[in-house]
Amino acid sequence: MELGIGMFGNLGFNQTTGKFNDAGIKLREIIQQIKLMDEVGIDVFAMREHHRPDYAVSSPEMVLAAAASITKNIKLASGVTVLSSSEPVKVYEDFATLDLISDGRAEIFVGRGSFIESFPLYGYSLNDYEQLFEEKLDLLLKINSEENVSWKGKLRSPMDNQTVYPRAKNNGKIPIWRAVGGTPQSVLNAAKLGMPLVVAIIGGMPIQFKSLIDFYKQEYLAAGHAESEMQIAIHSHTFVSDNQNVIEGYFQNYKSQMDRIGATRGWSPYTKMQYEGGRAKDGDLFIGNSNEVTDKINFMKEIFGITRFIGHMDVGAPENDVMMKSIELFGEKVAPEVK
Template identity: 85%
Template sequence: MELGIGMFGDVAFVKTTGKYKDAGVKLREILEEVKLMDEVGIDVFAIGEHHRPEYAVSSPAILLAAAASITKKIKLASGVTVLSSSEPVKVYQDFSTLDLISDGRAEIYVGRGSFIESFPLFGYSLNDYEELFDEKLDLLLKINSEENVSWKGKLRAPMENQTVYPRAKNNGKLPIWRAVGGTPQSVLNAAKLGMPLVVAIIGGMPIQFRNLIEFYKQEYLKAGFPESEMQIAIHSHAFVSEDQNVIDGYFENYKSQMDRIGSTRGWAPYTKMQYEGGRMKDGALFIGNSEQVADKINYMKEIFGITRFIGHMDVGAPEHDIMMESIKLFGEKVGPKVK
């Protein structure tokens, strides 16, 4: 059972100025936080890709390479790489380079992403939304398994016996996880390919995902892959403090970010009732003291049989010192209670 921390690099919005805080400061804070994660025994750090003013990270590989130079053990993953609007050759090269810098600690989570800004930004049509992902995943997996690549698709130029360098440490192979939001077809595709699965559970009740995860297990085994190699993770919003005042105050950070995103999607304003409901045992928010958070993670192990839990910990851009304390508690108190 591995424990990880995920982030998007949320940048705080200052109401008095009507502007976001400095992204450079945020990036340097994240690096300090990852260094602490490594020191307190966190297994994985995952950083997402976005192209919006609310987030400081548009290129996970560059930030992870910086983190590789100041850490020793922690695995370094994208969470997620928006593969539909990325070039698979460059994705592999970036992460194989990261893998060599970090001595074999790089991973890729691939997904469609929950935002669409990258499509027009990089010149892709949303009309090709599904086909872009499927085709690019096929190419990325081929590059990951073969040094000399011959491949043909519809939306990208073919490759004829072309080589992709540098090769990752483990015989050229990187761990590539399939990140999903709960679509059965995506889960089925991941199972048929034998890909490790990471499910984002950020609302409602996690128990509602049990059938989906059982479906993955069933189809993974049916496809002929060994049970011993099956890996399943969930990725949920998390925050740890032994001070109830901090937990109560974090609601404002959480609400501010949810409302900013929700305003573009037609969501109703986020309420304290939703926050407290999510924090209950059956809810999807892993926010509370170390015992509460550990108990919920252990509950996820019980109902899903997961091999990895990623706590997404920077929603709403909490202050750096509060984040550092949350990370420390996650590693030193939650970790031992789970492991």
Template identity: 90%
Template sequence: MELGIGMFGDLAFDQKTGKYQDAGTKIREILQQVKLMDEVGIDVFAMGEHHRADYAVSSPEMVLAAAASITKNIKLASGVTVLSSSEPVKVYEDFATLDLISDGRAELFVGRGSFIESFPLYGYSLNDYEQLFDEKLDLLLKINSEENVSWKGKLRAPMDNQTVYPRAKNNGKLPIWRAVGGTPQSVLSAAKLGMPLVVAIIGGMPIQFKNLIQFYKQEYLAAGFPESEMQIAIHSHTLVSEDQKVIEGYFQNYKDQKDRIGATRGWSPYTKMQYEGGRAKDGALFIGNVSEVADKIAYMKEIFGITRFVGHMDVGAPENEVMMKSIELFGEKVAPLVR
């Protein structure tokens, strides 16, 4: 099983000044952190895409390209590319270029995203939310698998025997994962296309997703794809520390981020009881000491049969020192225990 770390580039908010942390400082910290991930043997780094004041990264491929120049082994993925509001030709070009820079380490996680800011920003209508994703995924997969592309859809101009350059290292093919939040229709689509699956489990109890993942396995095999090539990942909020004060103090970071987003979505204020419930064995938060986090990841392998776990590690913008220690422990202590 591969072990990875994901980030969104959360920016710390200063209550006194009413301003967010400088985005440039945050991006440089992220690069320092990815370099450490590579050094301690983390398998995958996934960088998210957002178009908001509270996140530093709107262009994951740019950050990943910078990371490629200072790492040697770690796979570099988007987590996720909001494909509905992206141009598939440009997405392939950017990640094929990243693949060549990194000598074959680029991956794509594609999804609809949990925020909608990119749609009006790039001139797309939310009325086309579902159709945009389906069409663009169809085109991206075609570009990824064929040298000369002829394609026709309803929301984008057709392609007629055109080739997209440069081509990725592995005969032009990039690993493209389907990232989902738990919608059965999305899971079914991924299975029928034979795509690797990433499930975001960031609340409630992971066991509640067992039927969904079993559904994916069933439909993947029914579509004729070999079990040996099936790949399933989960993506969950994670922080590792052997200092109980750090774990207790992280509640405030986590609460602030939850409440900031929740204020726009009608959520109730986040509570300490929810935090501790999430940290319990059956909860969805992988926040705790080395043995606690390792045990929960092993439990995910047991109940789901996952081939990859991605710990989302910068929720609420922990300080760089806390992040660096968490990454170090994840690579040097948690990973060997899980393996």
């Protein structure tokens, strides 16, 4: 069982200036936080890609490379790479470079992404949303397994016995996980390909995802993949503090983030009742003291049989000192108890 932390690089909003906080400060804080994760024994860090004013990170590879130089053990992953609007050759080259810098600690989580700003930004049509991802995943997996690549699709120019360098440390192969929401077809495709699975459980009750994860297990084995190699992770909003006042106060951070995104998606304003319901044992929020968060992760192990849990820990842009304490508790109290 691996314990990880994920971040989106959320920027706080300054009500006085009417602007989001400084991205440079946020990036330096993230590097400081990853260094602490490594020191307290967190297994993996995942950095998300966004192309919006309220997030600091559009290039996870750059952040992960900076972190590679000041860490020793923690795995460094994208969480996720929006593959539909990315170039698979460049994705592999960047992460192979990261893998060599970090001495074999790079991973890639690929997904379609729940935000679509990258499509018009990079010149892609949303009409090709599904096909772009399927083609590019096929190419990325081929590059990951073959040094000399011949490939043909419909939306990208073909490759004819072309080489992609540098090669990653482990015979050129980088662990590539499939990140999904709740779409059965995406889960089925991952199972057939034998890809490790990351399920984002953000909203509702986790038990609702049991049939989806059971479906993955069933189809993974039916496709002939070894049960011993099956890896399943969940990714959920997480925050740890043994100070109840901090947990109470974090509601405002969380609400501000949910309401800002919700305003563009037609959601109702986020309520304290939703927050407390999510924090309950059967809720989707892993927000509470170290014992509460430990118990909830163990509950996820029990109902899903997961091999990895990733806590998304910067929702609502909490202050750096509060984040550092949350990371410390997650590594020094939660992780040992879970393991």
